[in-house]
Amino acid sequence: MKKIRLLTPGPTAIPEQVLSKFAEPVIHHRTSLFEAKFKQLQDHLKWLFQTRQEVLTLTCTGTGAMESAVANLFSPGDEVIVANIGKFGERWTKIAKTYQLQVHEILVERGHALSLSVLESKLKECPNAKAVLFQASETSTGALNPVKGIVELCKKNGLLSVCDGITAVGILDLPMDEWGIDVLITGSQKALMLPPGLAFIALSDRAWSNAEKSKCPKFYFDLLREKKMQEKQQTAWTPGISLIQGGVESLGMLREEGLPAIFKRHEVLARCTRSAAEALGLELFSSAPSPVLTTVKVPTRFSVDEGKKIQKIMQEKYGVIITGGQDELQGRILRLSHFGYCDVFDVATGIGALELALNDLAYPVEFGKGVGAVLKAFHQA
């Protein structure tokens, strides 16, 4: 018997009580029954985003919502600043260029966060830029951006702050209205503990007024049309109904836990993972480690191929699925995710599998040292 455990940055594990909801018949979306369910989801989402704005539900994955932000807020030729601190930052650039925006990119060395002083200089260099596009937490490197500072600089300089919170909302505190985030995005398969297939996006009043002037083509991702419909508990197009039904359940669970407890849980799990890494002699990859996932460097004694093997052994021999580096980081880092339906014993299991896999590759491991560090850090928190 080999149990499969997901310690990946999405899809994450789904609670049994949510999974069982998907075995229920799908309700028709043009009925009052659906509208009542959707209203519940909408209320939960506003709570999760900490906003009074409509949080729109789109039937697509996170990238679709990122594209919708670009296509709805801007027009060809508009200038934007992108914080490219990793693969997902780079995606902002690609999307913006697709719509013929003029992109001023801040390319940050992998593993680091955006520096506020660098952003400040860039803002001076680009007086015509309309927005800063960035990630809250960059999943490809495990770096956490200083969201509050970025948003403040945007406000001070009259730019829109467009935040990809796909692996951040419901994990770390991003009070949209209080901080003044103009666009906030997440996806169903992350902290929301659902399968992939839905994305969520909320816009500030300022962002909505930009949407009215945008000249980029969009139809399926037309947010103004969606807003009009979703204010009446309907969607412009047939939505991912089963995920909406499951979402009422999973968001209900999160709401019962409460935002402060959720943020605390993730902070503690991150601390546990970092302690374990240290105990196993593994160096952190990111200089600004995120509470979402912890990236560690593959020890230098291993080749790139051996680096990939650690993850492969964990998956194939021990059933614990983590992710390695992408693109140029392949075989050089390990990414241990600790969010969503995840507690201290899931983290301990992941570290246990890591100990076994490292030992299989003749890395000197004192069994239990990493797991012990997890438990100790948990106990102290």
Next chain:
Amino acid sequence: MKKIRLLTPGPTAIPEQVLSKFAEPVIHHRTSLFEAKFKQLQDHLKWLFQTRQEVLTLTCTGTGAMESAVANLFSPGDEVIVANIGKFGERWTKIAKTYQLQVHEILVERGHALSLSVLESKLKECPNAKAVLFQASETSTGALNPVKGIVELCKKNGLLSVCDGITAVGILDLPMDEWGIDVLITGSQKALMLPPGLAFIALSDRAWSNAEKSKCPKFYFDLLREKKMQEKQQTAWTPGISLIQGGVESLGMLREEGLPAIFKRHEVLARCTRSAAEALGLELFSSAPSPVLTTVKVPTRFSVDEGKKIQKIMQEKYGVIITGGQDELQGRILRLSHFGYCDVFDVATGIGALELALNDLAYPVEFGKGVGAVLKAFHQA
């Protein structure tokens, strides 16, 4: 106890053995386990589309796939002909205009199909048109287009045939390669007996070579990128994994039934429904009735409000959800769908509820006359 029964044009009822699949854990998409599952789905889809082309899986609903066809095949300024025989035909026009295509629309009176001679004249009038965009079966009116004839005219005149088969693939015979359909589209919540959230699209070689020249902006819906990934059993973006898992099951069921039996079943169910309508004195709305759904006129003795009430009573009192007319057809027609996970007893149940609802509104009904006609037509087939 009130059982809910969906006799709607999507979402349709989902088989219990498919629903139970959704209660299983979601597999991670960047694993060989997923790739093996996805390969099965791809094989099933090629069988369903009757094509040797890749059938791409997109995480969106049908409208997203329609948009992807426009955004990937054309460039701003390109001329296209749209067969607007209903609300979904009109949608082609709206999408094409969004991307600044020049649209030559054939506006057909609601209830009728596109006439091939009208199309032939339009083709002569518009020598620069690059494609004809049309529906196989128009869900808003229940009219069936002469797909084979449309495709032949397109071929003869060197135009691409872009067929929205969202409520047609897996219901009626649309052999993509044999007929030479250039683009064929469907969605998960139709004949595929799945919840909404996935759409499927296949392109002919000729359509693919158009895609290489297209200048419309697209990112999430970039089909060339998807093709490159899906040829390796991967997707460009995180896909709707749970629906893919369920799709292997539901398409497996369809494949066991076999295409000839599937097409026969729908043809028979349509005949049963039309017989029942006749027996109840209800006039067909469409002059080209589709095997997908049967539209009947609300008897003239009823006002528009009473017309809407028939559907409301069926739903609220008897738990049978059918759809009425949309937009200008509200309260004027009833749409009885008979596709997907649907057999003769489902049709008989729908007709039974219709008899009861009509009687509730003081329409003279001899109970069992409609249901009897269903059974008789079934017996004769």
